[in-house]
Amino acid sequence: MKKSKKRKLDIVVISDVHLGTFGCRATELHNYLKTINPKTLILNGDIIDIWQFNKRYFPKAHMKVIKQLMSFITSGTKVYYITGNHDEMLRKFKGFRLGSFEIVNKVVLDIDGKKGWFFHGDIFDVTMQHSKWLAKLGGIGYDSLIMLNTGVNWISEALGYNRLSFSKKIKNSVKSAVKFINNFETTASDIAIDNGYEYVVCGHIHQPEMRVIKNEQGKTLYLNSGDWIENLTALEYSNKEWKLYEYEKDELAKRVPETIEVSNVEFVKDEQTNSQLFEDLLMEFNIKKSFK
Numbered sequence: 001m002k003k004s005k006k007r008k009l010d011i012v013v014i015s016d017v018h019l020g021t022f023g024c025r026a027t028e029l030h031n032y033l034k035t036i037n038p039k040t041l042i043l044n045g046d047i048i049d050i051w052q053f054n055k056r057y058f059p060k061a062h063m064k065v066i067k068q069l070m071s072f073i074t075s076g077t078k079v080y081y082i083t084g085n086h087d088e089m090l091r092k093f094k095g096f097r098l099g100s101f102e103i104v105n106k107v108v109l110d111i112d113g114k115k116g117w118f119f120h121g122d123i124f125d126v127t128m129q130h131s132k133w134l135a136k137l138g139g140i141g142y143d144s145l146i147m148l149n150t151g152v153n154w155i156s157e158a159l160g161y162n163r164l165s166f167s168k169k170i171k172n173s174v175k176s177a178v179k180f181i182n183n184f185e186t187t188a189s190d191i192a193i194d195n196g197y198e199y200v201v202c203g204h205i206h207q208p209e210m211r212v213i214k215n216e217q218g219k220t221l222y223l224n225s226g227d228w229i230e231n232l233t234a235l236e237y238s239n240k241e242w243k244l245y246e247y248e249k250d251e252l253a254k255r256v257p258e259t260i261e262v263s264n265v266e267f268v269k270d271e272q273t274n275s276q277l278f279e280d281l282l283m284e285f286n287i288k289k290s291f292k
Helices: 026-033 050-055 062-075 088-092 126-130 132-158 168-180 184-194 273-284
Strands: 007-014 036-044 076-084 101-104 105-113 114-121 198-204 211-215 218-225 233-238 241-248
Touching: 007 105, 026 062, 036 062, 036 114, 036 198, 050 088, 062 076, 076 105, 076 114, 076 241, 088 101, 184 198, 184 218
Parallel strands: 007 036, 036 076, 076 101, 114 198, 198 218
Antiparallel strands: 007 233, 105 114, 211 218, 233 241
C-alpha cells in the first residue's frame, strides 16, 4: 500500500490483541495498521499474551504485527506500551525507553488542552486481584473455544453461510458480569473526574465503548478500545474528535493484500511469578489493599 493512502491520525489506541493465541486476529490488525499513520500509538495492554507462550504458538501473521509496530517506532511515531494483565511480566521494565518507544503502566497526555488518562484496566478486576489462577484457567478454556469456533466457521463458510461466534457471545456475557460486579466503567470514570481528566481510556473488558459518564463532581468521556479477538476495534483521535474504529466497516483495510503463511515460532515460557508486580501496580495507582 502506498504511503499516500495512509490515514493521518493524531492518536490511535489498540488493546487486547493477545498475540500468541489462537483467537488473535493478527491478519486483520496488520491490515489496519498498514492503512494508518499515527503521530502517537498507544498499545493499551494485553498486546502480547505472555500467559499463553507455553503453547509455543506464534505464526508469521503475529510476527508481521510486531514488525509493523517496529516500523512505527523507527519512523518516529511515539509509541507507549501500557502493560496489561496478560503481558504483566513487562511491568518489571516500567520506565524503559528506546527512541520513541516507552513501557509504562499508565500515561496522562495533554490532548488539545484536555487531559487524557490511559491505562489497561485490570487494576479494577476482582478476578485478577483475588483469583488469578481462575482468570488464567478461563483464558485457557476461552482459547480452546476459539479453536472449536475456528473449525465450525471453516465448515460454515465452506457451505456458504456467515461466520458464527460462540466465543464472543460467551465472553461478552462473562465480561458483562465482571463489569457489573466491579462497576468497572463507573469506577474508572469517578477516579478520572476526581483527578480532572476529561478522557479516561481503558481496555481489558473487551467491550468497545464511547460515552460520557457523570457524577456529582463532574463528567468525563469514558473510552474503551475493545479488542482484536472478536470486536476488531480501536480508538482514533483526529481533528479534536474521538472515534471508535470498527474493522468490519473498513473496506480499505479489508483490501490490503496478504500473503502470510502460518508457521510456528517457539518461545520460552517465563516461570517467574508476578504477585509483587501487581502489588507495585496497586501502589502506583494509589489503590488501597482493602479494595482487593
